[in-house]
Amino acid sequence: MKKDLKLTAIFLLIIGLVTGLTQPAHAADSDSINEKLGVPVVVYGDTLSEEQKQEVRDLLNVTDPSAVEAYTVTGEDIAKYIDGDPHSRMFSSAKITRKEKGTGLHIDIATPDNITEVTTEMYANALLTAGVENAEVEVVSPVKVSGHSALTGIYKAYDVQGEELDKERMELANEELDVATELSKKEGMNQEKVSELLTEIKKEIAEQNPATKEDVEKIVQEQLDKLEISLSDKDRQLLIDLFEKMRDLNINFDQVKNQLEDIASKVKDKLENLDIDEGFWQKVVNFFADLFQIISDFFRSLFK
Known part of the structure; x- marks a missing residue:
């Protein structure tokens, strides 16, 4: 009995140490207030109950409500900012921490299972279109x-x-998100492929600075061919119309080219991971099973 208790205690200690080492690390000064840029802003969806608001606070690590500025986003805000439906039900919430120029845009979806259609890369692409950078x-x-x-x-x-x-x-960024989620549902497409396509088109627009609609059409088709993506004429036209509007607004993607390249790199990594065969994952499972067996055998040997 004593041996088993000792073994259990040591094993739990190891698990605790491993868990501590593998948990996402936060910078030591993550709670420090940047007096130049101000405190983080948390915007809660208007439809949330008080219990759900507390759940959101916990998920966003808002342990001290006085350390953030809090607001509520309503259907009227959707109508104001993107001409949406003022009767919309609002659950999605966000915490925004402004950073120094040159820091870049970093997106984290704290509840990926509950955000069903939009990926971090889709948010990043849309926000860069809207003008949010650092x-x-x-x-x-x-x-x-x-x-x-x-x-x-x-x-x-x-x-x-x-x-x-x-x-x-802002309205164009919302349209971009609509196009992205619509295309990701098409046969042979997924969220990662769509994000890669949109990012690569933006990078080419930054490089080529298209002067006409025909130039935009050419860039779109070149990227579709490069990524071996086949779309219907209707879906292809959705992309052309979207990027033609960006051209009309003179959005300078050259200013955020590094961020676009970073998005493209992350999407490529995700696509490569999607291509890994099931046999690889079985090997991973077997590896950890063997590892824990070795650890268990080792500690059992100490008490023989």
Whole structure:
């Protein structure tokens, strides 16, 4: 009995140490307030109950409500920022921490199982289109939602902080998200492929600075061919119309080219992981099973 108790205690200690080493690390000064940029802003969906709001706080690590500025995003805000339905139900919430220029845009979906249609790369692409560049953005929802309305909360956060975003660019970013989620549902497509396609088109627009609609059409088709993506004429036209609007608004993607390259790199990694065969994962399972057996045998030998 004593041997088993000792073995259990040691094993739990090892598990605790391994877990501590493998948990996501937060910077030592993550709770420090940047006096130049201000405190983080948390925007809660208007439909959330008080219990759900507390769940959101926990997920966003808001342990001290006085350390953030809190607002509520409503259906009226959707109508104001992106001409959406003012009667929309709002569950998606977001925490925005503004960063120094050159830091880049970092997106984290704290509840990936509850954001069903929008990926971090889709958010990043849309926010760069809207003009959001240097920030850490965390998105969360206590219930399953598509994830579209979180954009409105992010826009409101910038608005209340006095950093006005262009409404046309916000509306276009929302349209981009709609196109992205629509294409990701097509046969032979997925969220990663769509994110890669949109990012590569933006990179080429930054490189070529298209002067005409025909130039935009050429870039779109070149990237479809390069990525070996086949779309219907209707879906291809959705992309052309979207990027033609970006050209009309003179969005300078050259300013965020490094971030686009970073997004492209992350998407490629995800696509490569999707291609890994099931046999690989079985090997991973077997490896850890063998590892724990070795650890167990080792400690049992200490008490023989």
